[in-house]
Amino acid sequence: MSTTTLHYIHDPLCGWCYGAAPLVKAAREVVPVRAHGGGMMAGARRQPVTPQLRDYVMPHDRRIAELTGQPFGDAYFEGLLRDASAVFDSAPPTAAVLAAETLAGRGLDMLSRLQSAHYVEGRRIADRAVLVEMAGAIGLDATAFARALDDAQREELHAHIAETRRLMERAGARGFPSFVLERDGKLTVLDAGAFLGRPQALRDWLRAQLPDDVASQGSAPAAFGCGPDSCSI
DSSP: OEEEEEEEEEETTTTHOOOOHHHHHHHHHHSSSEEOOOTTTTTTGGGOOOOOHHHHHHHHHHHHHHHHOOOOOHIIIIIIGOOOOOOEOOHHHHHHHHHHHHSSHHHHHEEEEEEHHTTTTTTTSHHHHHHHHHHHHOOHHHHHHHHHHHHIIIHHHHHHHHHHHHHHHHTOOOSSSSSEEETTTEEEEOOOGGGTTTTHHHHHHHHHHTSSOOGOOOOOOOOOOOOOOSOOO
């Protein structure tokens, strides 16, 4: 039997991944989607919020909003991006996505909620209390989630990020977000940039591709998004 999966390579703090969130939602209506967190701002790459960081990301964010229609809140622009005590760290929210997936198969729902919490509500999604609160917001048991979060951070997170990086190398994915269609073991990187702001087009394209070989769609994707270790426009 033919099997098809869309691998979604992301980072919770990648603005372009937030811009691609409607594409993920559309794709989930057509094919199974698996999330792979790449640790763009994890470990040594975590960053405190500074005026320099704010000045760097804001033009990117405004461009993302323009191209995709995704909302960015004042609580993010004028709150979180001015909070010198905040730290951007991909590791805890990535662990939260893994925990939600392990607990209830809700990893992508958790990622979507965390993206809204960060970019609209200006919440600190690296903070444990916020992660537990967001788990409750999508209907997960807070106590069970907290245990699963601890397990994910201790046992799964680093291996998951390493496996994501290996998948990127194997598929030829250049950064975040990347969409990799796997059909019968064959990997094809999709040109996600061609679908930004057009989730219906991606939904229709995926439906059209399912019966056929997608190898002809493997041309180099348009340059957009975040690189393996930093975000660029």
